Structures are given as structure tokens and as C-alpha cells.
Amino acid sequence: MKNAGPDTAEILHDASRDWSQQPYRDNYLALFEQSLFCMANLDLEFRIMEANQHFARQFDWRPGQGMERDFCELLHPSVQGKLKNELIRLADGQSPRFADHLVAMGAQEAVFRGEVTGIAVRSGVGRVDRILVLVDPEDSENGPQIISARRKLFSPMHARILEGVAAGESTVQLATKLFLSRGGVEYHVSSLLRKLKVTNRPALISKSYSLGVFAVGQWPPRVRPEFVSD
Incomplete structure (x- = not known):
């Protein structure tokens, strides 16, 4: 101050x-x-x-x-x-x-x-x-x-991928849970990196928290509904 x-x-x-x-x-x-x-x-x-x-x-x-x-x-x-x-x-x-x-x-x-x-x-x-x-x-x-808090930044799939990455889940775990191939998971992660203009997964999660994408104090992490498109 x-x-x-x-x-x-x-x-x-x-x-x-x-x-x-x-x-x-x-x-x-x-x-x-x-x-x-x-x-x-x-x-x-x-x-x-x-x-x-x-x-x-x-x-x-x-x-x-x-x-x-x-x-x-x-x-x-x-x-x-x-x-x-x-x-x-x-x-x-x-x-x-x-x-x-x-x-x-x-x-x-x-x-x-x-x-x-x-x-x-x-x-x-x-x-x-x-x-x-x-x-x-x-x-x-x-x-x-x-960034607008009312802007729908993520598709439902991107939101689930982001939550999984924030929870520490591996590509294989995400692929199994979301019925995707490993290549499909990596494709979505790469898309998220570009969207938030960061270069790796830790930076992706840090920036998501800084922008208020995740509810504070909640585990496992959940993307706030106002950021997810219908």
C-alpha cells in the first residue's frame, strides 16, 4: 500500500x-x-x-x-x-x-x-x-x-480439460475420463495455451486462477459457470 x-x-x-x-x-x-x-x-x-x-x-x-x-x-x-x-x-x-x-x-x-x-x-x-x-x-x-467476467471463454470440453489439468491429472488420465485419445487431449490443451497466451500447463493454471476462472477455495477445481459457453 x-x-x-x-x-x-x-x-x-x-x-x-x-x-x-x-x-x-x-x-x-x-x-x-x-x-x-x-x-x-x-x-x-x-x-x-x-x-x-x-x-x-x-x-x-x-x-x-x-x-x-x-x-x-x-x-x-x-x-x-x-x-x-x-x-x-x-x-x-x-x-x-x-x-x-x-x-x-x-x-x-x-x-x-x-x-x-x-x-x-x-x-x-x-x-x-x-x-x-x-x-x-x-x-x-x-x-x-x-477480460470480461461475463465472456464465455471456454467450451464445456475445454472447461473439463482445464479442471483436470488443474487437479494434476495426466494426459492418459484425462483421455480415459473424457473418452478422448491422448492426441485429442493434447490438442485441447494446446488450444487452451493459445487462448490464454501462455506456454505451459503450470502457467495455464496460474493465469486461470489469476483471472478468476476457478472458484477460490474449491477442490477439485471447478471452472466458474459464467466462463463456460452453453
Whole structure:
């Protein structure tokens, strides 16, 4: 994460403060408007109510665009469920803050990675009345990867081959299970390598995970349905 500096660290240190009181309110507004972070205020249904210029720029929004949009819609399917649960805990007052890895869909459906921090902001009566999110995109030498989570990348056969490779199955095992010749399996694997622009099986699986093709924490691996054509 970027060096937030002592002022930012102090302002964000205690999420249970009453931010409606001075001087915290002035500090909060200054942080929101001047921070180098991408920042947004969410209501308790996770709709974006306010976003600073860095947040808008990350998603290629014009001034005022994106307001009242569900923040969770910006998240990649590979992290959407987990981060939504974290936000629910904030809104319910079960947790004051969280920090986690982020994969999100930016401008033109470009996937970018980084860190996200969520903070429950409390009102004068101590109840959570909004959520502050800070997004810190990681620097990438190659720039963001362009891929749509809604794009059907794989045929059903390619999906089964990819799952088998991810599970460590050999060409012979895949051929037996899928009623293919060994040459047929190798043909499909070569097609997958070209599709994802990688050169070998380990890279194929690593890139598939990085793009959210596989559901996180599931074994044996399963390709997410939204990536498979009907």
C-alpha cells in the first residue's frame, strides 16, 4: 500500500470515532478530497454515494458518474462473495474494519488487482451509518488485463480439460475420463495455451486462477459457470 503518511494513519486509526464531530470531520473531509488513495463512501446497502477523483479515474468515470451503483458490482467474481461478507460485517457492526486483496473490473472491463480497506464510519449515536472504502491498485508493468467476467471463454470440453489439468491429472488420465485419445487431449490443451497466451500447463493454471476462472477455495477445481459457453 502507498505510504499513507502520519496524518492519514492517525485519522484512520480508530474506526469507532464519532466522525460527525470536530476536528475529526474536517480531517475526514480533507483526507477524502486530497488522499492519493481511491476512496468512496458507501451506504449500508453498499451503494456508492460519494467518490473522490482518484476512485472515479480508476474506473474511467466522468464527474458524478457511478453514484448509487452497487460497489460489489465492480468486484471480480473471484473475490465478490468474500468481500461482500466483509462489508456485511461492517454494516452490522460486527467488525470495525477489514483489509483484503482486491480484484476489480475497471475501465473497459480491465481487471486490476490491489488492496482494499473497509472502515465502518459511525454517527454521533454510535451506529454505523456508512462505510468508507480505500482502494490501492497495485502497480503492473504490463498494465491491466482485459477480460470480461461475463465472456464465455471456454467450451464445456475445454472447461473439463482445464479442471483436470488443474487437479494434476495426466494426459492418459484425462483421455480415459473424457473418452478422448491422448492426441485429442493434447490438442485441447494446446488450444487452451493459445487462448490464454501462455506456454505451459503450470502457467495455464496460474493465469486461470489469476483471472478468476476457478472458484477460490474449491477442490477439485471447478471452472466458474459464467466462463463456460452453453
